[in-house]
Amino acid sequence: MSEKTYEMMWDCEYCSTPKLLGVTHRHCPECGAPQNPEKRYFPPEDQKVAVQDHKFVGADLNCPACGHAQSAAAKCCANCGSPLGDGKAVARQAEQVFGADGQRIPPPGQQEKKGGGGKIFAIIGVLILGIVGFFVVRAFWTKAAGVEVTGHRWERQIEIERYDEFEERSACKDVPSGADIVKRSKPEKVCKTRKIDQGDGTFKEKEECSKPVEQCTYKVLKWGVARTEKEKGDIDDEPTWPKVKLKKTGKCEGCEREGDKRELYIVEFVNTDNKDELSCTFSKEKEWKSYAVGDRYAGEVRVMGGGLDCDSLKPAK
Numbered sequence: 200m201s202e203k204t205y206e207m208m209w210d211c212e213y214c215s216t217p218k219l220l221g222v223t224h225r226h227c228p229e230c231g232a233p234q235n236p237e238k239r240y241f242p243p244e245d246q247k248v249a250v251q252d253h254k255f256v257g258a259d260l261n262c263p264a265c266g267h268a269q270s271a272a273a274k275c276c277a278n279c280g281s282p283l284g285d286g287k288a289v290a291r292q293a294e295q296v297f298g299a300d301g302q303r304i305p306p307p308g309q310q311e312k313k314g315g316g317g318k319i320f321a322i323i324g325v326l327i328l329g330i331v332g333f334f335v336v337r338a339f340w341t342k343a344a345g346v347e348v349t350g351h352r353w354e355r356q357i358e359i360e361r362y363d364e365f366e367e368r369s370a371c372k373d374v375p376s377g378a379d380i381v382k383r384s385k386p387e388k389v390c391k392t393r394k395i396d397q398g399d400g401t402f403k404e405k406e407e408c409s410k411p412v413e414q415c416t417y418k419v420l421k422w423g424v425a426r427t428e429k430e431k432g433d434i435d436d437e438p439t440w441p442k443v444k445l446k447k448t449g450k451c452e453g454c455e456r457e458g459d460k461r462e463l464y465i466v467e468f469v470n471t472d473n474k475d476e477l478s479c480t481f482s483k484e485k486e487w488k489s490y491a492v493g494d495r496y497a498g499e500v501r502v503m504g505g506g507l508d509c510d511s512l513k514p515a516k
């Protein structure tokens with residue numbers, strides 16, 4: 200990380216002399232007008248003037264009496280003699296960031312306006328808001344409905360895992376032991392230059408570079424879900440787990456084992472107002488059986504996208 204200090208530039212607003220220097224020319228050499236810190240700007244790359252051994256004492260202060268900008272090191276205003284005690288710091292130019300190619304990188308959230316690019320971002324923003332809003336409304340906008348139990352279904356699932364070779368990618372330092380590295384690649388480092396107005400007629404140029412992390416593609420033997428075995432039935436069938444046939448057991452390439460198990464108990468309803476078919480899924484068999492066919496409940500139905508809010512069900516009076 201390197202840091203260098205250069206002079207800001209300013210143009211005289213009285214005689215229009217351009218490209219005066221922020222530190223060297225506190226006054227215009229042509230007409231004697233004082234430098235206006237608000238007119239300072241970052242000079243073009245090929246006209247930068249370095250400041251050697253710059254001692255930064257803080258941004259210039261505006262004299263509270265006459266408004267002239269004075270070095271923060273001064274005690275009294277050189278223009279009117281007032282003490283600078285509670286003078287306010289002058290305005291600074293916004294920081295500028297440049298990529299390695301010398302192109303300016305716009306600050307985040309403020310994309311460069313090129314051929315209506317800003318408009319597109321505004322449209323995307325509105326769309327995202329709309330989509331988020333849609334899901335919020337869909338989840339919470341409900342209305343009361345009467346439902347009747349029409350049936351029961353259950354489903355039991357067992358995930359079958361296979362010990363197999365998988366190809367993955369991560370930072371090389373995170374590769375698991377025993378893995379077979381197929382490819383290593385090191386991304387190029389990315390450098391940025393920051394120009395920071397120090398408010399005293401100078402600006403600081405800082406170079407910041409990312410530390411590229413070596414990436415590895417590797418093959419590793421591990422357990423992964425290969426398939427899911429299912430068993431289904433209704434209320435007359437005693438819920439059972441699917442019969443699992445493992446090809447080979449143990450820990451070998453191609454060996455299989457049982458993974459996560461899930462049991463779903465589904466109660467089917469009909470909306471007595473509009474005949475919509477609805478359902479609720481429970482994880483406990485006992486709760487599922489407590490809903491008898493023909494029983495009526497009062498609950499909340501989602502207005503958008505449909506669906507029953509299963510936590511809202513209460514026996515109908």
Ligand SMILES: [Zn+2]
Nearest residue numbers: 211214227230
């Ligand atoms: Zn001038």
Ligand SMILES: [Zn+2]
Nearest residue numbers: 262265276279
């Ligand atoms: Zn003054």
